[in-house]
Amino acid sequence: MAQEARQRIVEATYACIARRGIAKTTVEDVAREAGLSRATVYRTFPGGRDELIDATVAWATFDFFAKLYDRIQGASSLEEMMERGIMFAHRSILEHQVLQRVMQTEPDKLLPALTVESNRIRAGIAEVLAPYVVDRGLAAGVDLGDAADFLARMVLSYISAPGRWDLEDPEQVARLVRSELLAGVVVPARSR
């Protein structure tokens, strides 16, 4: 029950932020949107507005990575999984209207929560990648934990800021994955 209220409140907060941004979203707005009393919102989130925003960023991030996880299922190789994941993640960030608008208008309200969240995201990506790396063949002398952490750091860096790489172009993504991401991590690819 508490879990249900929590979910409802977080989704209501997200709807408020999508409409008005973070700064103008109050606990009252969220309660109205969720059809709950202010007291219920405070019971569920004793930290008030700040806790609501953090929980909503965490929820939106989780939602994003759940979709990403779906997208990489069934990939036939580590390379293909990373290519698919990077292209999907990059496109989703570009097309994420709420994220883009908040980043334009009030980045200082979002970034602290997003930065805290990124530590969990990084650990999550590393955890997903590690078994695929083992399967593909870890390069000699490389520590799996180091390699997975490094890959997760780099994936996060590229999907949020592609720099010189055109992540819409499958050929460039393939080159990126096989050079800066995987070349030192896995054993050389079998010649195809």
Add this chain to the structure above:
Amino acid sequence: MIEVGAVVPLVAPSPAAAGEQSPHRVRIIDGTLACLARHGTAKTTVDDIARQSGVSRATVYRAFPGGRDEILGAVVDTEMARLFSALGVRLGNAGDLGSALVGGIVEASTRLRDHAALHFLVEHEPGIVLGHLAFDESDRLLATASKFTAPFLARWMSPDEAERVAEWATRIVLSYAIAPSSHLDPCDEADAGRLVATFMLPGIEALQSATSAPIDITPYRASGLPAGPGEGPGAAS
């Protein structure tokens, strides 16, 4: 974009080298850095800056007619210039690609780690710093940093590869600066060396197109490091 020539005058120790700019600029910038390290941007006033720098309020305004905002902008520019200038020395003195990468990563990471003003801001006014590290702003920072460092790496690879590798190294520095790792300290020569040898050198080898001259990375292979993708770096794509 920042070029070597544009950077040097800003960080020259002699006030005369600052050209027509007020001789007090560097002193005021350093005073501001001390204020920022203690109180952050929100609580630092022009009076604080003048007191800390040992000059009058009027002198501060003569040097920076735009006041506080202009000073803060100049602080960012100067600190970037100091970082790039130190990086330039490190990269310029490196005898091979591996030492250039290790030296650059250690230098940049150490300067970020030891930057008291930056630390205060990350801790107390995170929005100000993080704004430069996310999404589009991060792209701009990557472009600035890699444009500056790429020419030093172009001694060992094509200009395009050098820009990619410079950008890659910048990503690595930023990632470990924002989220330190308990396993790998990029300020430590040995750790940075392991990172470069394990991940970067094989990656650079793979980046090279079939037409460009291969980089000689044999010295780094001597210590039993993993063999790279062999003679067909781009073969898989």
